[in-house]
Amino acid sequence: MAHIRAHRVLPGFGLSLGFTLAYLSLIVLVPLAAVFLKTITLTPEAFWQTVSAPRVVASYRLTFGTSLLAAAINVVFGLLLAWSLVRYRFPGKRLVDALVDLPFALPTAVAGISLTALYAKNGWLGQYLEPLGIKVAFTPLGVLVALIFIGLPFVVRTVQPVLEDLDTEIEEAAASLGAGRWQTVWRVVLPTLLPALLTGFALAFARAVGEYGSVIFIAGNLPMVSEITPLIIITKLEQYDYTGATAVAAVMLVASFVLLLTINGLQGWTDRRAARNG
Amino acid sequence: MIARMSRRTLALLAALYLLCTTAPGTHAQTTLLNVSYDPTRELYQDFNAAFARHWKAKTGETVSIKQSHGGSGKQARSVIDGLQADVVTLALAFDVDALNRNGGLIPADWQQRLPHNSAPYTSTIVFLVRRGNPKQIRDWADLAKPGIDVITPNPKTSGGARWNYLAAWAYALDQPSGSDASARDLVARIYKNVKVLDSGARGSTTTFVERGIGDVFISWESEAFLAIKELGADKFEILIPSLSILAEPPVAVVDKMVDKRKTRSVATEYLHYWYTTEGQEIAARNFYRPRDPVVAAKYAKQFVNVRLVTIDTVFGGWDKAQRMHFADGAIFDQIYAK
Numbered sequence A: 001m002a003h004i005r006a007h008r009v010l011p012g013f014g015l016s017l018g019f020t021l022a023y024l025s026l027i028v029l030v031p032l033a034a035v036f037l038k039t040i041t042l043t044p045e046a047f048w049q050t051v052s053a054p055r056v057v058a059s060y061r062l063t064f065g066t067s068l069l070a071a072a073i074n075v076v077f078g079l080l081l082a083w084s085l086v087r088y089r090f091p092g093k094r095l096v097d098a099l100v101d102l103p104f105a106l107p108t109a110v111a112g113i114s115l116t117a118l119y120a121k122n123g124w125l126g127q128y129l130e131p132l133g134i135k136v137a138f139t140p141l142g143v144l145v146a147l148i149f150i151g152l153p154f155v156v157r158t159v160q161p162v163l164e165d166l167d168t169e170i171e172e173a174a175a176s177l178g179a180g181r182w183q184t185v186w187r188v189v190l191p192t193l194l195p196a197l198l199t200g201f202a203l204a205f206a207r208a209v210g211e212y213g214s215v216i217f218i219a220g221n222l223p224m225v226s227e228i229t230p231l232i233i234i235t236k237l238e239q240y241d242y243t244g245a246t247a248v249a250a251v252m253l254v255a256s257f258v259l260l261l262t263i264n265g266l267q268g269w270t271d272r273r274a275a276r277n278g
Numbered sequence B: 001m002i003a004r005m006s007r008r009t010l011a012l013l014a015a016l017y018l019l020c021t022t023a024p025g026t027h028a029q030t031t032l033l034n035v036s037y038d039p040t041r042e043l044y045q046d047f048n049a050a051f052a053r054h055w056k057a058k059t060g061e062t063v064s065i066k067q068s069h070g071g072s073g074k075q076a077r078s079v080i081d082g083l084q085a086d087v088v089t090l091a092l093a094f095d096v097d098a099l100n101r102n103g104g105l106i107p108a109d110w111q112q113r114l115p116h117n118s119a120p121y122t123s124t125i126v127f128l129v130r131r132g133n134p135k136q137i138r139d140w141a142d143l144a145k146p147g148i149d150v151i152t153p154n155p156k157t158s159g160g161a162r163w164n165y166l167a168a169w170a171y172a173l174d175q176p177s178g179s180d181a182s183a184r185d186l187v188a189r190i191y192k193n194v195k196v197l198d199s200g201a202r203g204s205t206t207t208f209v210e211r212g213i214g215d216v217f218i219s220w221e222s223e224a225f226l227a228i229k230e231l232g233a234d235k236f237e238i239l240i241p242s243l244s245i246l247a248e249p250p251v252a253v254v255d256k257m258v259d260k261r262k263t264r265s266v267a268t269e270y271l272h273y274w275y276t277t278e279g280q281e282i283a284a285r286n287f288y289r290p291r292d293p294v295v296a297a298k299y300a301k302q303f304v305n306v307r308l309v310t311i312d313t314v315f316g317g318w319d320k321a322q323r324m325h326f327a328d329g330a331i332f333d334q335i336y337a338k
Helices: A002-007 A013-039 A044-051 A054-087 A093-105 A108-119 A126-132 A140-165 A168-176 A181-210 A229-238 A242-277 B002-021 B038-059 B072-080 B093-101 B159-174 B180-192 B201-209 B221-231 B255-261 B264-273 B277-285 B293-298 B311-315 B318-326 B331-336
Strands: B030-036 B063-068 B087-089 B125-130 B194-196 B216-220 B236-239 B243-245 B251-253 B307-309
Touching (some): A013 A242, A044 A242, A054 A093, A054 A242, A093 A140, A108 A126, A108 A140, A140 A181, A168 A181, A181 A242, A229 B072, B030 B038, B030 B264, B038 B201, B038 B264, B038 B277, B072 B093, B125 B159, B125 B243, B159 B201, B159 B216, B159 B243, B180 B194, B180 B331, B201 B221, B216 B221, B221 B236, B251 B264, B255 B264, B311 B318, B318 B331
Parallel strands (some): B030 B063, B243 B307
Antiparallel strands (some): B087 B251, B125 B236
């Protein structure tokens, strides 16, 4: 301890760490612990039966599957957006920049209702998609669209500052050393952006897993097909099955936590690799 | 959801407001909070205004009634979780029973405290189809045919949807050689045709009416009339199946709450007012079937005579129906499991 203290320039380590722990406990850990406490009132068999029912399992698949896919799509297009916003000057740039944040600010229910109205078979977009055999509203595809919408700002906003710091000179240096365009992007730009992209992915994913408001309108909510896990939880609550609801919630929490931990680990690895190479 | 969210906010505000007004020394006026189910907005707007006039004339006091609407099950849960409702007016007795089972907010015999099983108005389940009935739908069996898109809410979250489901079941049982197996088969085939399963009746109305999804919407009779009144008879028509179910949406004073808030007398009078001629007229005007035979006769043209079964005779009451059909792992879940 004395050793650690000797190296610390700023005072107040004990105080700030103590505050951090207390604050996290109050805001995050206590509510989550309540979920687990309620869950353990179930017998192991009843718990397993609840969380492994076919309908519930189908909902995990939909929720985690579409969330991962939406986050992946957001990484690709979020990077593109961030790139345009940082590297190019065009009229209305500030406006576009502000637009990116809109999904943060909009109540998710508004997003859900507008997307549904848009993609329903009598909607602006739906009327053209439906004859092509593409059904968006009231299908898992609709869930994906909603999750892409709410997750977009996370990737753009995490990549943007890193991209701003990335000097164009580095790219020019790569080019002058004989790297092709593709090589420059692949070997120089992307490795630098990778940690930020992973953070954006993790945030977009986490947001999507917990999303309820926007999805519920566009999903159709058919059991086994388009029912998300948060809806299963709400359904259980509405049947006064509080322990069943917390059991499913606990599974969701653990799964999300493991996934996020993996992504964080991955990010640490890329950081270290970047440090080694740099 | 936005409507629902603002509704919840409203309910919270109402609850806060109630808390403030019950603080000692601020008894300016009495307020009641009525926690109701999804499609009764218009009904209670009308009824509350009439009751406020009635109460003013009778006692000289001003009463203001706040409303909260949502899926019946969710609304009951809000009350159990502490929403300060003086009265509940829900879609089915099962949800009011929940107030007794979870937290003992009302006595077990609540349904005997008012006439007609505490249901001052009734409704039934009908079909709403698009104008001209292009898919030639006549009865429950037609809903199970291939190529028919059916809209109904989720019976696990919506009270109205449970009535829908049970009406279909009762119809199948009533057929020659009808059995539990044939009923299950019909219901399973109907749900196979369901394209969107909203969580509440109002959500389903929106899906069918505004989004244009589905060929037939299994609906509360009142909700079907309302859709036609709001959107015009040139778009939709109501079909009455050969057999349906007598839906009895019950009302109850929440004893624990009215004793705490000292609103028992006005809350009780509020519910009794339903059974007066004026109350019954309001129900009929808002497309709910009145209990009073005189009022019923006056509105006979509006409400088509249809063979109605009851939950008690066909299903042995809500407890049994809930366990057999809607509990986790029960028949409704089974028809979706592959």
